[in-house]
Structure formats: C-alpha cells, structure tokens
Amino acid sequence: MPPGPDDPPQGSFAVIFISKLKAEAPGYEQTARRMVELVESMPGFLGLESWRDADGRGVTISYWRDENAIAGWRDHPEHAEARRRGDEQWYDDWRIQVCRIERAVRKS
Amino acid sequence: MPPGPDDPPQGSFAVIFISKLKAEAPGYEQTARRMVELVESMPGFLGLESWRDADGRGVTISYWRDENAIAGWRDHPEHAEARRRGDEQWYDDWRIQVCRIERAVRKS
Numbered sequence: 001m002p003p004g005p006d007d008p009p010q011g012s013f014a015v016i017f018i019s020k021l022k023a024e025a026p027g028y029e030q031t032a033r034r035m036v037e038l039v040e041s042m043p044g045f046l047g048l049e050s051w052r053d054a055d056g057r058g059v060t061i062s063y064w065r066d067e068n069a070i071a072g073w074r075d076h077p078e079h080a081e082a083r084r085r086g087d088e089q090w091y092d093d094w095r096i097q098v099c100r101i102e103r104a105v106r107k108s
Numbered sequence: 109m110p111p112g113p114d115d116p117p118q119g120s121f122a123v124i125f126i127s128k129l130k131a132e133a134p135g136y137e138q139t140a141r142r143m144v145e146l147v148e149s150m151p152g153f154l155g156l157e158s159w160r161d162a163d164g165r166g167v168t169i170s171y172w173r174d175e176n177a178i179a180g181w182r183d184h185p186e187h188a189e190a191r192r193r194g195d196e197q198w199y200d201d202w203r204i205q206v207c208r209i210e211r212a213v214r215k216s
Contacts, residue, residue, distance in 0.1 A: 007203065014124065014207050016169060018157065049126065051159035051167055059159055059167060061124060087215065095115065095214040099122050099207035106203040107195060 005047045007104035012046060013064045016097040021056035025090040031082050038078060044069025056092075063101075070098065113155045115212035120154060121172045122209060127202040129164035136198045139190050146186060152177025164200075171209075178206065 008014065021028065039045055044065035052058035064070045073079060086094070116122065129136065147153055152173035160166030172178045181187060194202070 008205060013210075014122075014205060016122065016124075049167070051161060051165070053159060057159070059157070059169070061167070091215060093215050095212065097116060097122060097212045098210045100210055102121075102206045102208055104203065104205045107199060107201050 005049070007106060008046060008063045008101045010101055010103060011066075012101050013067065013070060014099050014101060015062045015064065015070060016099065017060045017062070017094065018096075019058050019060075019094040020092040021052075021058065021090060022092050023056070027085070028090045031085065035079060035082055038076065039073060042069065042073050042076070044072065113157070115214060116154055116171045116209045118209055118211060119174075120209045121175065121178060122207050123170045123172065123178060124205040124207065125168045125170070125202065126204075127166050127168075128200040129160075129166065129198060130200050131164065133198040135193070139193065143187065143190055146184065147181060150177065150181050150184070152180065 036048065039048065039062065046063035046065060048060065048062045050058065050060040062073075064073070144156065147156065147170065154171035154173060156168065156170045158166065158168040170181075172181070
C-alpha cells in the first residue's frame with residue numbers, strides 16, 4: 001500500500017464538492033481533466049482526491065493552504081467558465097462545503 | 109433531483125474518513141451496515157455520505173454538531189470494537205481528517 005498523500009496540516013482547508021452529473025454530460029470529461037491540470041498549478045493547492053459512483057454521484061475533496069488560495073482558484077477565469085458550463089450542461093446538482101482542518105490521523 | 113441533505117451549519121464538523129478495503133474483507137458489509145444504524149442514533153450526529161470505487165478505495169463524510177459529539181462516537185464501545193476489527197481484518201489503509209465547517213453553498 002503506498003503511503004498516500006501527506007496529511008493536510010492543521011489550519012489548512014478542505015473544500016468538499018459533492019455533485020450529481022447528468023446522464024448526458026458532453027464535454028465534461030475533457031474539462032474535468034483540464035481542471036485537474038490547472039488546479040495543480042495554483043498557489044496554495046495541497047492536493048485532491050475524487051470518487052464517483054456509476055450513477056454519477058461524486059465527491060471531490062481539494063486541500064488548500066489558506067482562504068486566499070481557495071479564492072484564487074474560485075476566481076481563476078478558466079475555472080469560472082467551467083463552473084458556468086457545469087451549471088448549465090453537466091450537473092443536476094452540486095453542494096460545496098469549505099472547512100478548516102482541525103487534525104488528521106491515519107492507520108499506523 | 110431530490111434536494112439532498114441540509115447544508116451543515118457553520119461551526120459544525122465534518123469527519124472525512126478515507127479508506128482502502130482489502131480485496132477480502134469478511135464481515136465488513138454487515139458491520140458497516142450496523143455502524144450506519146448505530147451512528148444515526150448518536151447525539152449530535154447530523155448526517156453521512158459515502159462513496160466507494162470498484163477497487164475498494166472509499167470515502168465517508170460524517171457531519172457532527174460539535175467536538176463532543178465526535179468524541180461520543182469515537183468512544184462508543186461497539187464502534188471502538190469495529191475499528192479494532194477494521195485495523196486487523198478489513199482496511200489496508202485509512203486516513204481521517206476532522207474539520208470545522210466554515211460555510212456551505214449549493215447549486216441554485
């Protein structure tokens with residue numbers, strides 16, 4: 001078993017993005033791959049993990065150094081455009097929760 | 109699209125449990141179902157969502173009113189015993205992140 005990503009430090013942030021894709025979401029996969037490429041270049045980005053069920057219900061948890069880093073990603077023009085398309089074309093529903101890491105533990 | 113669970117309130121907590129199941133995890137499903145039943149009876153429990161990939165990589169996010177509620181669940185004897193079995197028999201790896209909800213938004 002690989003050790004997995006580093007634990008997010010106390011005081012950093014997790015952004016939980018829960019979504020439900022439409023049955024037909026043309027262009028979604030290509031944009032999703034581009035967003036992963038782009039987010040990895042953002043200052044203060046610490047990491048990302050995603051899951052999606054066969055029925056289109058998914059969650060992506062991204063980790064950030066601070067609130068400024070989250071705002072920088074939110075305001076990136078290409079990401080803003082992707083969100084606009086997502087609302088119109090790809091997502092039946094989404095929810096976002098921004099939360100501050102209090103502590104992290106892992107299997108010893 | 110159903111409205112989904114309520115947004116967790118600011119100041120409540122999310123516990124992110126990321127895990128990797130072994131290829132063979134006898135008894136896991138039964139205990140997992142029992143844990144869901146049990147957690148829903150815990151004071152301060154606000155909700156739960158789970159995803160798991162075909163390869164056994166999963167995440168469960170549970171929501172809690174406060175740290176006391178999280179500690180109550182951690183210390184429940186039946187849950188503690190399930191965790192012990194999990195470490196020994198079911199999980200190749202797990203990570204937990206406890207975080208405080210700063211804000212929540214959803215698709216309008």
